[in-house]
Amino acid sequence: MSQPSENKNPARNKAMTLIALALFVSFLWWAQSHLDGYKIRIINLIAINAILGLSLNLIYGMAGMFSLGHAGFMAIGAYVSALLILTPEQKVAMWILDPIAPWLPGIHAPFIVSLIAAGLFAALFGCLIAMPVLRLGGDYLGIATLGFSEIIRILITNLTPITNGPLGLKGIPSHTSLWMSYGCLLVVLICMTRLMRSNFGNVLRAVRDDEIAAKTMGVNTFSTRVLAFTMGCFGAGVGGALMGNLITTIDPKMFMITQTYSLLMIVVVGGLGSITGSVVGSVLVTTMLEWLRFVENPVTVGSIQIPGVPGMRMVIFSVLLIVIIIFRRDGIMGMNEFSWDRFFSFCGRALKERGAS
Amino acid sequence: MTPTKSGDAILSLNGVTLRFSGLVAVSGVTMSIPRGSIVGLIGPNGAGKTTAFNVITGFYKPTSGYVEFSRAPSESVRLTGLPPHKVCKAGIARTFQNIRLFNNGTAMQNVMVGAHLRQRGTWWMNMFSYAFPAAAREEREIASGAYSLLERLGLEKYADSPASSLPYGAQRRLEIARALATKPSFLLLDEPAAGMNPQESAELLDFIRRLRDEFSLSILLIEHDMKVVMGVCEHIWVLDQGELIADGAPNEIKANPRVIEAYLGKEAVAHA
Ligand SMILES: Nc1ncnc2c1ncn2[C@@H]1O[C@H](COP(=O)(O)OP(=O)(O)OP(=O)(O)O)[C@@H](O)[C@H]1O
Numbered sequence: 117m118s119q120p121s122e123n124k125n126p127a128r129n130k131a132m133t134l135i136a137l138a139l140f141v142s143f144l145w146w147a148q149s150h151l152d153g154y155k156i157r158i159i160n161l162i163a164i165n166a167i168l169g170l171s172l173n174l175i176y177g178m179a180g181m182f183s184l185g186h187a188g189f190m191a192i193g194a195y196v197s198a199l200l201i202l203t204p205e206q207k208v209a210m211w212i213l214d215p216i217a218p219w220l221p222g223i224h225a226p227f228i229v230s231l232i233a234a235g236l237f238a239a240l241f242g243c244l245i246a247m248p249v250l251r252l253g254g255d256y257l258g259i260a261t262l263g264f265s266e267i268i269r270i271l272i273t274n275l276t277p278i279t280n281g282p283l284g285l286k287g288i289p290s291h292t293s294l295w296m297s298y299g300c301l302l303v304v305l306i307c308m309t310r311l312m313r314s315n316f317g318n319v320l321r322a323v324r325d326d327e328i329a330a331k332t333m334g335v336n337t338f339s340t341r342v343l344a345f346t347m348g349c350f351g352a353g354v355g356g357a358l359m360g361n362l363i364t365t366i367d368p369k370m371f372m373i374t375q376t377y378s379l380l381m382i383v384v385v386g387g388l389g390s391i392t393g394s395v396v397g398s399v400l401v402t403t404m405l406e407w408l409r410f411v412e413n414p415v416t417v418g419s420i421q422i423p424g425v426p427g428m429r430m431v432i433f434s435v436l437l438i439v440i441i442i443f444r445r446d447g448i449m450g451m452n453e454f455s456w457d458r459f460f461s462f463c464g465r466a467l468k469e470r471g472a473s
Numbered sequence: 474m475t476p477t478k479s480g481d482a483i484l485s486l487n488g489v490t491l492r493f494s495g496l497v498a499v500s501g502v503t504m505s506i507p508r509g510s511i512v513g514l515i516g517p518n519g520a521g522k523t524t525a526f527n528v529i530t531g532f533y534k535p536t537s538g539y540v541e542f543s544r545a546p547s548e549s550v551r552l553t554g555l556p557p558h559k560v561c562k563a564g565i566a567r568t569f570q571n572i573r574l575f576n577n578g579t580a581m582q583n584v585m586v587g588a589h590l591r592q593r594g595t596w597w598m599n600m601f602s603y604a605f606p607a608a609a610r611e612e613r614e615i616a617s618g619a620y621s622l623l624e625r626l627g628l629e630k631y632a633d634s635p636a637s638s639l640p641y642g643a644q645r646r647l648e649i650a651r652a653l654a655t656k657p658s659f660l661l662l663d664e665p666a667a668g669m670n671p672q673e674s675a676e677l678l679d680f681i682r683r684l685r686d687e688f689s690l691s692i693l694l695i696e697h698d699m700k701v702v703m704g705v706c707e708h709i710w711v712l713d714q715g716e717l718i719a720d721g722a723p724n725e726i727k728a729n730p731r732v733i734e735a736y737l738g739k740e741a742v743a744h745a
């Protein structure tokens with residue numbers, strides 16, 4: 117019996133993947149020693165935003181649930197991780213407004229453990245939110261998660277004995293090197309690709325495409341959705357922890373709705389339901405957001421002084437998002453993934469056209 | 474688990490009534506479908522046929538009455554109250570009047586979703602399949618099983634095509650293939666001949682019989698095409714405004730004056 121093959125030339129493709137990976141690793145190695153701190157930070161941020169975008173894509177793109185709560189789950193992850201890796205002395209010194217909870221200084225864990233704990237905590241909260249809300253059907257999830265995200269922020273601001281309130285946490289010991297963030301991204305990419313290629317991936321897409329038909333095919337759509345949401349929240353927790361660790365300072369204002377909004381842009385620009393898309397989206401959106409910072413600074417064009425407008429880059433970005441939704445709703449990748457076969461056939465066609473003309 | 478009462482029925486409806494606020498869509502329907510048979514449910518538009526399917530498959534809970542299913546001769550479960558995915562697990566699969574495929578998936582992926590129901594390996598086993606060779610093997614078996622199901626239904630050339638790109642008739646067959654992947658013993662077909670040309674619906678007769686024999690199924694179908702119904706069904710129930718007005722062999726139904734009046738109308742009179 118013949119089987120349909122999605123891989124036309126597995127040996128070549130594997131070799132190409134290894135070569136690309138090796139090239140990228142040498143780039144990171146070069147970047148590590150040649151680029152300045154600001155650029156390295158942006159390259160780190162690309163990986164972290166890719167992790168966050170992928171986790172939101174799992175919820176929104178693959179499972180079709182519109183969620184506006186990612187910033188809240190990131191906040192949970194960032195605080196859990198930071199509180200675990202700050203040393204007892206640092207913690208005792210930092211709490212000025214209110215005394216610290218007596219059990220808190222004694223809790224300490226290595227960075228990797230804190231990352232996993234961050235993911236697990238975020239996943240636990242995600243599961244607790246998803247269960248009652250998804251019982252009502254998927255439509256209420258957007259509003260419920262938006263509310264949840266705000267509640268988390270307010271809780272963090274006010275639970276001063278545990279979170280140090282509005283002052284936030286400072287001097288978080290930094291572990292987020294390029295190797296750490298891209299290592300985490302690689303793990304997330306591998307897990308997600310394997311998941312979406314397995315039959316569970318088919319089921320997830322089926323629930324998104326036609327819930328009634330999926331139920332009829334014996335799929336427990338409720339538990340499938342809760343599971344996907346919980347996994348996405350795990351990713352948000354890990355990503356939030358990495359981001360907090362990269363910046364080494366966290367406070368409640370970092371996790372406003374605009375944070376969720378940039379992640380939504382990554383997912384929509386890259387393509388809902390595409391893993392490659394989220395990575396590409398992260399590269400574009402992260403660099404654009406940095407590059408657009410100039411519009412918030414005062415500029416002088418000839419003799420005219422234009423004052424900087426804070427928040428201007430989000431306005432520009434919103435306009436870009438609207439343009440994308442109007443002209444290319446499927447994003448850059450649509451629901452497709454990068455494959456070497458497609459890459460080579462595309463290159464072949466491009467070469468032929470050049471030869472013909 | 475009580476043994477079945479009347480003969481060897483695979484599915485029985487007992488006084489099933491379903492009310493939509495004011496309207497009684499299904500009213501006191503009692504029917505019992507013999508194991509291994511191909512039977513039909515007919516009636517004019519809006520008679521309540523699709524609604525009866527939705528009651529059987531767990532999408533609606535009947536206002537009164539219940540449905541019983543007996544996958545094997547000695548066992549019987551009450552379906553009423555079970556959610557749709559459990560009804561499917563019990564061994565009932567269906568197709569829809571308006572085709573509902575997973576349009577972004579390929580034909581293969583559509584069929585594989587059906588196979589997920591009886592898959593033992595879980596998502597995390599598939600994520601770390603190097604550590605769970607049995608789960609990895611099961612995934613490969615599901616893929617090859619889905620492909621051979623496509624082959625048996627003559628759909629293998631579409632294996633990697635998006636479901637929405639298939640011709641209409643092939644989409645109907647793919648919906649059946651997907652239903653078969655859940656390994657049912659009872660299949661509900663809602664207007665399988667809808668939108669088919671005369672030649673296609675003639676082929677459908679053999680196809681439905683072949684399905685019954687090759688997959689050891691019992692089949693209940695809703696159909697407006699009288700050639701198909703009369704040609705393939707061993708027994709027919711007639712529904713009108715939610716009530717059963719007749720049941721019997723095709724010849725009896727053709728001759729039944731109440732049926733002619735309610736449903737077959739002038740067409741049947743002209744035939745007689
Ligand atoms: N969800 C619903 N809410 C309210 N009324 C409904 C609902 N579903 C169906 N009905 C009504 O119940 C009646 C039976 O509908 P049903 O779809 O079962 O008819 P049918 O016999 O399948 O007809 P057709 O041959 O046109 O498919 C119709 O009057 C329909 O308008």
Ligand SMILES: [Mg+2]
Binds near residue numbers: 522523524
């Ligand atoms: Mg109908």
